[in-house]
Amino acid sequence: MPRKSEQKSKEYTIKDVAELAGVSTATVGRVLGGYGSASHEATQAVREAANKLHYIPNGIAQSMKKKTTKSVGLIVANICNPYFSSIARIVESVLVKKGYNIIICNTDEDGDREISYLKMLYEKRIDGLMIASALKESERKDSQFNMTYKESIPTIIIDREISNLKFPTVASDNFRGAYEATSHLIKLGHKRIGIIGSTISTFFRRVEGYRQAMLDHSLPFDTNLVFNKSYKNVKPGDVSEGIYATKNLLKYREYRPTAIFALNNLLTTGVLIAVNDLGLKIPDDVAVIGWDDFDLASLLNPPITVVKQSTYNIATIAISRLLQQIENPNTILNEEKKVILSTELVIRGSCGSNVTY
């Protein structure tokens, strides 16, 4: 079977190019790498040889020497969530212009998964890391924390407000956003408001906002209305999660909430499907507010009221700060370590304009 090995086109190296061009490997490197200087003649010969062999430089070997891989990791909960895919898209488009590429990791908000991704990415020697789905505070023992995250590599956290974190952060004002949404519902007459966060890790700040709004309006904070568990029979990061949660929340007719606040797009969709399945009407039987705007929100009947994050700004600020750290490791971003962006309550029809009892 000599055929086999002949078929397999050899990977040409800088050495092959050097030989063919009749120069040294150093010269090839200078020409192709664009550093140092080479005579016009040499330059020509090298280019020609490289073309002839369809030479593709070995980026691994380059990384080895230069100690930079031109790749950054992006850890998200689930790329199917429009919020994360938008972030990924924006981030990737600015990165690619600078020659970086992006490695995507989906954690489903699972701490163990995050840790193993981290390990993988650190082994890959990524130049930078963006985490949009960090360990939940509950899972994060400080000792463990310091062992899993490497401070020596440029890192930025999106959408997590973790106090003792050494990394810069850019996030929405989760507390305020939830506070406003909840207050809106309360003003409309709602007293029992369900909140569905499933396992999402920004859950806590948002629930705090919800809780504060309830308390400020002399309404009880009832943990039965707070849905933040994950269930074995339900895939996280799937609409079924929201459906399941909603059906649970609406199970008991007399105690059931008159409004539901869903903490991400996928959950919102799940809520809408469940409410529809149950034959209930929005907003008369149950009002709905979603977190994150989506293209079809205004086309639904009724249009869905949402807390809108400035996804574009979040992504843009995050990536520019990350690149700054990568390109200039001495920059200390201490002063403005944490950037918090305000959210906007987009009022559409899904909460009704008044509620009577």
Place this chain on the structure above:
Amino acid sequence: MPRKSEQKSKEYTIKDVAELAGVSTATVGRVLGGYGSASHEATQAVREAANKLHYIPNGIAQSMKKKTTKSVGLIVANICNPYFSSIARIVESVLVKKGYNIIICNTDEDGDREISYLKMLYEKRIDGLMIASALKESERKDSQFNMTYKESIPTIIIDREISNLKFPTVASDNFRGAYEATSHLIKLGHKRIGIIGSTISTFFRRVEGYRQAMLDHSLPFDTNLVFNKSYKNVKPGDVSEGIYATKNLLKYREYRPTAIFALNNLLTTGVLIAVNDLGLKIPDDVAVIGWDDFDLASLLNPPITVVKQSTYNIATIAISRLLQQIENPNTILNEEKKVILSTELVIRGSCGSNVTY
């Protein structure tokens, strides 16, 4: 400023671990790499040392030796399109179990972008490549083609039915899917049917299906109804594209189509927004069929009829075949090089049940 350099935690190497453990680097490799054999004592010492130093193996150096990077590239048009994000998600979840990670590239269906991504990925020495957004046939001169794609690396094409392609393919039956959708509209009485494909590269086969359906029903194939251009003022991969196309198609009252067939999710959303903006009613003023199902399709008013692809199957088959090629390079997948999956027409309300003139 010696402070600075002290701060920066040194990257420990296998050599440091070896020293601390009092063994050779080879032994460290054997213990940590899990190959060869080492005494219990040595194993203990090495593990201890590695832990103490928080040693993280350098994957770059490993790749250098082993000639495998454990990463695969995924080229899509736009990760914000639910079709592509689902594919990415499924593919990533099977890859991660095998220790691979995934590098995502968004081309916006731009051939030049694809070529430069290809170059980047080949330099990175990816172990495998999955292309869900290949060069359009029109752009692909054979000579150029053979220079841009490397046959020596395992590659699989998703959703492209390119004839003389040397790579295995898994795709939906684009022709048949479009034929059925179009026929459905025709049976409902539509004679002027607009089709919006923008720049998407599977466009051609689908338009052929559309065309054939028209001809088979003795209806003219009018290129004015075929919208497949991209416009400077419109970002591809954004809802605005579909909005723009729809408004163009519906501009001239008397000649305007009574039905619109949108060739991906983002375009469908754009169509819905545009139709709504124009104050038209679906299905009475204009019927709509979308390509790709979506969670909210059945919740809209009216629910949207779609051509549903088996995304899960496409992704699963594609990645398993790719892994097969990666793990066993001698496997020739010739016999069943091309897998074509059938689509399903999911009839909901957006085409009405009858149309009168």
Place this chain on the structure above:
DNA sequence: TTGAAAGCGCTAACAA
């Protein structure tokens, strides 16, 4: 302007 050669951190063949 050029080339020789060291070395990045690891694996693995070989010898002990």
Place this chain on the structure above:
DNA sequence: TTGTTAGCGCTTTCAA
């Protein structure tokens, strides 16, 4: 069971 050592393909210092 272990250690020595030769590379992997490149960049880059140092001399020429």
